[in-house]
Amino acid sequence: MLLDEKTLVTLQRLGLTYYGARIYETLVLLGPSDATRLSAEADVPRTKVYDILRRLETEGWITSERTRPITYTARYPREVLEERKAEFNAAVDETANDLSMLYDNQMDKENPRVWLLRGSGNVTVKLLDMISRSKKSIMLMGSLYFADEIGPLKTQLEYAKKRGVTIRLITQKSIQLKDGEIDILGQLSPAVSEVKVYGPPYSKSAIVDDRELLMLFPRLDNNVPDEDSIVAIWIPNTAVASNWASIFNAVWNA
Structure with a gap:
């Protein structure tokens, strides 16, 4: 499956790995899918796909249903990206405050x-x-x-x-x-x-x-x-x- 490289780069800036970004974007495009299909469509090694899916679910990017095989679904992109953007902005503000304090102490x-x-x-x-x-x-x-x-x-x-x-x-x-x-x-x-x-x-x-x-x-x-x-x-x-x-x-x- 041909994925948008710009989207992949943005997802990585928000904390995903390269393969994690490919899995998430593929889920958005395909809808609910199992690990086998995701591995093939996202071009992610089969040996890595389960670990990536567990991480994506733990971090709140996707959800899963305990079917046979397990079915994975992407969370609504606007909702999950707004959460990540808020976390990123908070981290930037905290870093800015810490560095400004060091700067002020130096002065x-x-x-x-x-x-x-x-x-x-x-x-x-x-x-x-x-x-x-x-x-x-x-x-x-x-x-x-x-x-x-x-x-x-x-x-x-x-x-x-x-x-x-x-x-x-x-x-x-x-x-x-x-x-x-x-x-x-x-x-x-x-x-x-x-x-x-x-x-x-x-x-x-x-x-x-x-x-x-x-x-x-x-x-x-x-x-x-x-x-x-x-x-x-x-x-x-x-x-x-x-x-x-x-x-x-x-x-x-x-």
Whole structure:
């Protein structure tokens, strides 16, 4: 029987072995079948088919009826795949939490390293990464936003806001770049908790959870930022980030 390879790959990603995926897909196509027929139609060695069927039943992919010979039936695909997807997503979330905790613990060691980033693309990647890991607070100050950055940034801020992260933004209403003007307030204000219109137009800083700081500096060409010459520093250091957060708060309160 000719089976769909894409389906087999997906089933394996959800935990089935190659032969297990072939047996399950074959059962879906054939309907209730015995081991002999399944071995032939799925092209699975007869010596392996019973062990595979027992595993599939134990893991909830199929059911069996104690007839002679035993008849096997695939569980409804949408139901069983939704169960596996939920288990997979839960495992991903748990792994993300564990790794994030290790990352946070590393940052708590007050490693004094400073990383230099060049170019607006590299800076945007780092900013989005910081925001995606935020847990408590995000402080954004300045108006140096780019056309390719504003959309993905808004999306990440919306996700953070849904997680309960407090987001404050100090910025000017817009910024003029070589390719045109960007409406900063119109784009970002729906995705943040609070906004104040103030701040220098040609710089930007981001403080996440009082743990890490990103600061951007451009080269100006006729009073327009040159995106290709953007330089930023990323400092994953609680002391530095907390001190800069106090400056942010002073500007905010003023």
